[in-house]
Amino acid sequence: xxxxxxxxxxxxxxxxxxxxxxxxxxxxxxxFYLALAMWAFWHSRHGDIWNHLMIDYIVIIFCxxxxxxxxxxxxxxxxxxxVIRRKAADFxxxxxxxxxxxxxxxxxxxxxxxxxxxxxxxxxxxxxNDGGLMIISVDLQFLRYADKMRLLSIIDDRGHKDD
Numbered sequence: 001x002x003x004x005x006x007x008x009x010x011x012x013x014x015x016x017x018x019x020x021x022x023x024x025x026x027x028x029x030x031x032f033y034l035a036l037a038m039w040a041f042w043h044s045r046h047g048d049i050w051n052h053l054m055i056d057y058i059v060i061i062f063c064x065x066x067x068x069x070x071x072x073x074x075x076x077x078x079x080x081x082x083v084i085r086r087k088a089a090d091f092x093x094x095x096x097x098x099x100x101x102x103x104x105x106x107x108x109x110x111x112x113x114x115x116x117x118x119x120x121x122x123x124x125x126x127x128x129n130d131g132g133l134m135i136i137s138v139d140l141q142f143l144r145y146a147d148k149m150r151l152l153s154i155i156d157d158r159g160h161k162d163d
Contacts, residue, residue, distance in 0.1 A: 001102050006076050006083050010107035013079030019151065021142040026070045033070075037063035065098070072101070074140060077154060081109040084123065087137040106136060110158040116140070120148065 003015040020026070037060045044056035076083040085105050088094040097104055114124040114133065120140040127134055140148070 001073070001105060003076070005102065006078070006105070009102070010078075010083050010105075012076070012081050012083055012107050015076050015078050015083075017077050018073035019075040019077070019143060019147045020071050020073050022144045025142045029070050030067050033063040033066045037067075069101075074138075074143065075151065076105075077151070081107055082113070082151075082155070083107050084136070084138055084140075087121070087139050089137070108136075110155055113155050113159055116152075 001009075003018070006012065006015050040056040040059040040063070044053050044060075047053050047056065072085075074085050083105050085101075088097050088104065093104075108123070108125055112126050112128060114126050116123050120143065121137060123136050123138050123140075125134045125136060126132075143151075
């Protein structure tokens with residue numbers, strides 16, 4: 001999902017920037033998937049049963065797909081709020097993320113954000129209509145510390161703008 005798609009899909013205003021996972025984590029995961037793909041390719045050269053070969057080729061395609069999507073944005077910082085990618089709740093949602101990742105991005109206005117958990121795996125959002133609290137599971141534990149602090153300061157500054 002690119003900046004233009006975020007601006008079209010959500011009422012968030014202009015996208016100012018986006019945050020991805022820490023570059024070291026991205027590189028390590030890309031190397032891991034590359035090694036797995038190389039092993040599957042090597043293994044496919046030594047197999048002779050067609051279903052074993054198909055499994056190896058499926059693993060290679062999956063690894064290439066994961067290498068391509070390792071650097072995808074996790075958070076978009078916009079004028080009126082943030083657009084954040086939520087974590088898949090179960091295996092079937094994880095499979096659905098392969099085909100339609102845009103469905104798992106949520107828009108949250110700055111004024112509704114209460115905070116994050118200490119491990120950055122959940123965001124607490126106030127529901128202003130009925131006074132409830134929503135907890136959204138997110139994958140933010142692999143962001144750089146500086147990005148986490150910048151995100152917190154932006155939420156704090158813009159969340160209390162109307163007060």
